[in-house]
Amino acid sequence: MVINDIPVIAIDGPSASGKGTVAQRVAGKLGFHYLDSGALYRLVALSAMRSDADLADEHVLSDIAARLDVVFEDAEIWLESENVTDAIRAEACSNAASRIATYPRVRVALLERQRAFRQFPGLVADGRDMGSVVFPDAALKIFLTASAETRAQRRYKQLMEKGIDANISTLLQDLRERDARDSGRSVAPLQQGEGTSLLDTTSLDIGQAVDCILRQYAEI
Numbered sequence: 001m002v003i004n005d006i007p008v009i010a011i012d013g014p015s016a017s018g019k020g021t022v023a024q025r026v027a028g029k030l031g032f033h034y035l036d037s038g039a040l041y042r043l044v045a046l047s048a049m050r051s052d053a054d055l056a057d058e059h060v061l062s063d064i065a066a067r068l069d070v071v072f073e074d075a076e077i078w079l080e081s082e083n084v085t086d087a088i089r090a091e092a093c094s095n096a097a098s099r100i101a102t103y104p105r106v107r108v109a110l111l112e113r114q115r116a117f118r119q120f121p122g123l124v125a126d127g128r129d130m131g132s133v134v135f136p137d138a139a140l141k142i143f144l145t146a147s148a149e150t151r152a153q154r155r156y157k158q159l160m161e162k163g164i165d166a167n168i169s170t171l172l173q174d175l176r177e178r179d180a181r182d183s184g185r186s187v188a189p190l191q192q193g194e195g196t197s198l199l200d201t202t203s204l205d206i207g208q209a210v211d212c213i214l215r216q217y218a219e220i
């Protein structure tokens with residue numbers, strides 16, 4: 001099968017909009033693979049912070065990105081054989097990931113690694129530029145969003161459930177700053193591109209959001 005015949009559902013959107021949760025469930029229902037592209041930026045950030053790398057040095061960061069020794073195994077993420085599934089969700093890592101993601105060379109260094117997830121029978125990929133840059137020929141492109149307040153509440157609840165310390169007003173401020181950075185950057189900005197279907201989940205639960213995407217995919 002030619003790789004471009006392998007269907008991709010691209011789900012892009014701002015922080016804590018529900019992309020990862022919804023994408024994983026859609027992938028499960030369809031028997032497709034799943035790509036959490038944000039985890040790659042978080043892994044570069046974690047690796048850089050741990051090696052005291054300069055988070056403003058694009059060359060060093062792109063080299064870290066190119067050399068990432070990472071394994072995705074079901075819901076677990078391993079960096080150099082260490083389980084970092086929760087470590088990459090810490091707010092410091094979130095903020096660092098958003099900063100390093102503004103560097104073109106870092107994005108180029110992660111591009112082929114993301115595209116390698118496109119395997120038979122299909123892929124559901126979530127991030128900021130899945131439909132605009134990584135998989136422009138995606139069969140279905142979704143822009144998943146929710147109000148900033150709703151997203152902050154969701155992230156707060158999520159971090160609390162993981163036992164990760166958080167403060168709701170700091171989360172809301174961080175989230176707004178990252179939204180602005182992710183959509184305001186010159187390279188691969190978060191945007192609702194051509195042919196992308198808007199899905200605002202502020203008043204939808206996870207199941208309703210998943211069903212909405214499955215319905216759209218079935219109607220292609």
Ligand SMILES: Nc1ncnc2c1ncn2[C@@H]1O[C@H](COP(=O)(O)OP(=O)(O)O)[C@@H](O)[C@H]1O
Binds near residue numbers: 017201
């Ligand atoms: N529609 C929804 N209603 C309520 N909670 C949601 C919804 N979508 C996602 N969540 C929850 O919000 C939190 C953030 O979702 P996540 O998938 O991590 O967002 P993202 O990948 O966009 O950052 C998770 O705890 C998830 O279970």
Ligand SMILES: Nc1ccn([C@H]2C[C@H](O)[C@@H](COP(=O)(O)OP(=O)(O)O)O2)c(=O)n1
Binds near residue numbers: 014016037041126182
């Ligand atoms: N395809 C992607 C995915 C994430 N990023 C950046 C933007 C985000 O601030 C960080 C972390 O992404 P992630 O999707 O894990 O962030 P959220 O869970 O949505 O808060 O990486 C990106 O620039 N491009």
